[in-house]
Amino acid sequence: MSRPFPTDDPYLNGNFAPWPMEGEVRDIEIEGEVPRELAGTLYRNGPNPQFAPRGRYHWFDGEGMIHAFRFENGRVDYRNRWVRTERFVREREAGEALFGGLANAGASDESVAGVSPNAANTNIVSHAGKLLALWEAGLPYELDPDTLETRGTWDFAGKLMRPLEPEAQEALGMEAMPGIMTAHPKFDPETGEMLFFGYSPIPPFLQYHVVDASGKLVRSMDIEVPFPSMVHDFITTRDHVIFPIFPAVFDLSRMETGDLPIVWEPDRGTHIGIMPRDGGPEDVVWLDSDPCYVFHPMNAYTDANRIVAEVCRHPVLPLFDTDGEGPPILTRWEIDLAGGTVKESALDDCPSEFPRLDERYAGLDYRHGYAAGSDRPDGETALPEAIVHFDLKTGKRMSHKLDPGCACGEPIFVPRSADAPEGDGFLLATVYRGETNRSEVVVLDAQNVADAPLARVKLPHRVPYGFHGNWRPAE
Numbered sequence: 001m002s003r004p005f006p007t008d009d010p011y012l013n014g015n016f017a018p019w020p021m022e023g024e025v026r027d028i029e030i031e032g033e034v035p036r037e038l039a040g041t042l043y044r045n046g047p048n049p050q051f052a053p054r055g056r057y058h059w060f061d062g063e064g065m066i067h068a069f070r071f072e073n074g075r076v077d078y079r080n081r082w083v084r085t086e087r088f089v090r091e092r093e094a095g096e097a098l099f100g101g102l103a104n105a106g107a108s109d110e111s112v113a114g115v116s117p118n119a120a121n122t123n124i125v126s127h128a129g130k131l132l133a134l135w136e137a138g139l140p141y142e143l144d145p146d147t148l149e150t151r152g153t154w155d156f157a158g159k160l161m162r163p164l165e166p167e168a169q170e171a172l173g174m175e176a177m178p179g180i181m182t183a184h185p186k187f188d189p190e191t192g193e194m195l196f197f198g199y200s201p202i203p204p205f206l207q208y209h210v211v212d213a214s215g216k217l218v219r220s221m222d223i224e225v226p227f228p229s230m231v232h233d234f235i236t237t238r239d240h241v242i243f244p245i246f247p248a249v250f251d252l253s254r255m256e257t258g259d260l261p262i263v264w265e266p267d268r269g270t271h272i273g274i275m276p277r278d279g280g281p282e283d284v285v286w287l288d289s290d291p292c293y294v295f296h297p298m299n300a301y302t303d304a305n306r307i308v309a310e311v312c313r314h315p316v317l318p319l320f321d322t323d324g325e326g327p328p329i330l331t332r333w334e335i336d337l338a339g340g341t342v343k344e345s346a347l348d349d350c351p352s353e354f355p356r357l358d359e360r361y362a363g364l365d366y367r368h369g370y371a372a373g374s375d376r377p378d379g380e381t382a383l384p385e386a387i388v389h390f391d392l393k394t395g396k397r398m399s400h401k402l403d404p405g406c407a408c409g410e411p412i413f414v415p416r417s418a419d420a421p422e423g424d425g426f427l428l429a430t431v432y433r434g435e436t437n438r439s440e441v442v443v444l445d446a447q448n449v450a451d452a453p454l455a456r457v458k459l460p461h462r463v464p465y466g467f468h469g470n471w472r473p474a475e
């Protein structure tokens with residue numbers, strides 16, 4: 001039998017512990033009524049290690065498992081499956097973990113030297129007919145939308161490969177390295193384009209890419225950055241691409257001692273790079289701001305000479321034991337393009353993370369935002385206990401407080417119909433219920449989030465806490 005998982009690691013116990021099975025549940029028990037308008041599939045990705053780790057484990061390390069909830073005529077079917085990454089396949093063959101993690105990359109087995117540790121565990125998106133499981137330091141993996149079968153990596157017909165110098169070609173035995181795609185691409189609702197970046201601790205530190213509505217990668221460029229850093233997400237508007245660079249600085253020398261290769265250096269400040277959508281690297285303007293870390297912006301828009309962005313702002317990158325750490329707070333950035341200034345203002349005093357919106361307004365002036373959070377100003381957000389709706393025009397905050405012992409993930413908005421007004425639709429979130437050790441998908445009326453759920457889709461088992469998901473409408 002395989003080695004047991006450690007019992008003292010918080011990210012491998014409770015509902016962080018991996019779910020060991022793949023399967024299907026037909027016609028899940030539902031409390032309430034699933035609106036008939038919900039026709040499509042909710043996909044959610046998250047880390048789910050197959051085997052006990054080789055030493056230190058970080059939540060970001062586990063291999064991606066997809067949980068898919070298919071909604072049709074008020075009924076819901078479920079299926080879950082690991083993404084068959086090269087890493088997953090190698091480890092399954094070996095019957096043990098072969099890769100070190102974020103904090104101990106040096107612990108990888110010799111047999112996987114040169115194999116990408118791509119865990120495909122962070123997000124799952126659809127674009128131009130493809131369903132892609134995303135990591136943030138490798139290629140996407142394409143999946144079958146119905147069976148969740150892994151079709152393989154997708155390099156945009158070779159366009160996301162990074163050509164190597166002849167010397168490196170010889171040393172590595174390959175002509176090009178797989179390129180890098182963030183787990184947080186942006187989708188332009190007006191053009192149908194997918195915009196994304198890739199970051200790396202080695203040059204080029206940041207690249208930007210544009211994929212047209214048909215799925216063709218049509219533009220790629222290197223962006224010069226103030227320093228190499230961990231860039232989890234970025235922001236786009238109808239007119240601008242915004243690259244926020246926070247002082248989470250790469251230091252690869254730390255890997256030799258088995259430490260995380262990222263150092264929090266607040267003295268370096270935050271740098272926000274702004275590029276016109278139709279511009280190039282030479283057009284990027286950098287504005288300075290106070291040190292902070294943002295994993296996830298909610299949305300942003302350009303209004304003449306101003307960009308307004310709402311982001312979940314952490315005072316300190318929460319990967320370390322650092323002083324002064326506080327919870328993430330929804331914060332507005334008002335960027336004055338003429339004056340070259342960034343004004344920050346907190347929009348809330350309670351924590352929130354995993355911000356989302358009605359995606360039909362991505363990059364456009366918008367009113368409604370949603371997040372997983374808490375109603376307690378002093379609450380840390382290790383486990384979100386409420387689904388929050390922000391009216392960004394009136395400042396009104398409404399929340400759906402979960403039952404005691406429950407915790408939720410990212411709330412995903414689904415419009416009532418393709419042409420429904422902004423915010424008219426449903427919020428879907430995976431909720432873990434401690435008392436039964438099971439998970440459910442709650443369906444809320446997005447215009448009345450404080451109300452009781454319209455439906456609770458009650459899976460007979462739990463879904464571990466995970467990262468991001470998306471809705472794919474039925475065809």
Ligand SMILES: [Fe+2]
Pocket residue numbers: 122183184232295296467468
């Ligand atoms: Fe993320």
